Amino acid sequence: MPAARVLVLFAHPALQKSRVNRRLAAAAAAVPGVTLHDLYETYPDFHLDVAREQALLVAHDAVVFQHPFYWYSSPALLKEWQDLVLEPGFAYGPGGDRLRGKRFLSAITTGGGAAAYTHGGHNRFTIGELLAPFEQTAHLCGMVWQEPFVVHGATRLEDETELSRHAAAYAARLAAL
Template sequence: MAKKKVLILYAHPSPRRSEVNQPLFNACRNIEGVTAVDLYHDYPTYNINIDREQQRLREHDVVIFQFPLYWYSTPSILKEWQDLVLEYGFAYGSEGTELHGKKFLCALTAGGKEDAYQSEGYNHYTVRELLHPLEQMASLTGMEYLAPFTLFGARTAKEEGRKDVHVKAWKQLLTALVEDRIDYKKAQQVEKLEQSLSDIVTGEQS
């Protein structure tokens, strides 16, 4: 079975204070077939190397944005990355086909509980609805958008014993992506990947 190459673009402005995202990032760095990039570490002045980032995209089959949800969106460096790297003629436009057919998803944490991210909840929208700009980015660039991998109530996940469970599921998802054992149609249709891994991951780990 052909292996897929997974690119994780990690954006956390305060990694030393991270109780979930940093352990997730550390875990993915040990998985063969996964390239893990810490954007704030690599570009502390936001001077993004466009050529290098575009080449990374060319070389990978799956692209993942990993981040804590800040003010219903991504941390600022991911927006800067999009603005500079996803150029006309590279990522979109009549000749901008470099990303066509690649898979894209977000792996994020939210401080609020899951019931806050509902139409009748405190935040009025689901996480998938809040991510519509990124879903449209994937559509415009020809990538296949998969449902997000989300941890709610991240502030208390460690003390409640949910962090380790989430890290384990994250490693399971990444391994399945590398081994191409994903039902992509289902992964596009569900609301959240973390609650549907048993249905989405196919076959047995090699």
Template sequence: MSRILILFAHPAFEKSRVHHQLLATIRGMQGVTVHDLYETYPDLNIDVRQEQGLLLQHDIILFQHPFYWYSAPAIIKQWQDLVLEHGWAYGRTGTALRGKRITNVISAGTKEEAYQADGWHQHSLTDFLLPFKQTATLCNMQYLAPFVVYGTHQMDTTGISEHAISYKQFLENLRDR
């Protein structure tokens, strides 16, 4: 069984209907660690050694966050800048993460059709996630297809619950294969 680390970042979690339900559905799930970056680091002073230790203890890393301005919340970028050090995560001697799997778990306010070449955003979500994929490549990790919940602004509670069940199944499949 693989161990999964969810690096969760939501700067307005108290307002989130979707991420509340996603996390509630997987609470206590065997082999899954949820690590709330904003809760752990309200001052944004990231403990690099602690974070590197968490990465070493897990096989799969997930960045779970809302999709803000075509990217992730700022703390994820800061986390990457500090934790993924040259000589540790990448570079000639940077092999600590070799072979681990990584991806994103994202909520997007607009529908999937908006993320097409001819859609509102003029690009696929995959295009916008290229920096995450390239970071995985640089760190010798395998980037997996992301788990995306589209259309959250118009989604009702039934839709959110259905996505939460799908999320749990997604994690079970990752963990158990």
């Protein structure tokens, strides 16, 4: 069976400062079938080409949102992407079936450690709970939610072996989509 066509929508507003997402993105780009789409590189002025984005979605079997966790959500351009690209009649609502059946993976890095994302922890909610808007967005569009890929404690991750381990784990998740 040919590899699934996987569209990685990558959003990092300060890639030159990134350690973890930079590594994950490079690993993703090397996986057969993966299209790495760097949104901040493509749309530095936030003027999204909606028709192009929708055509990209239609041409892939799985959709990945890859980004650092910013204020318990995505960086602004990925929110803009959702607001403009997921139109009624395309993504949901009457006739809006173009994303139906595609797998959806949320791939995030967090500054907070795993223990912070517990009910007794610093961030009070689990990652699963905080990603509920993404899960419901995928559901509304008929996409199949996958267990999120999360790298915790990303701001303190410096060890080369650890970085490589996370990059390999991410590549494996993408290859299995």
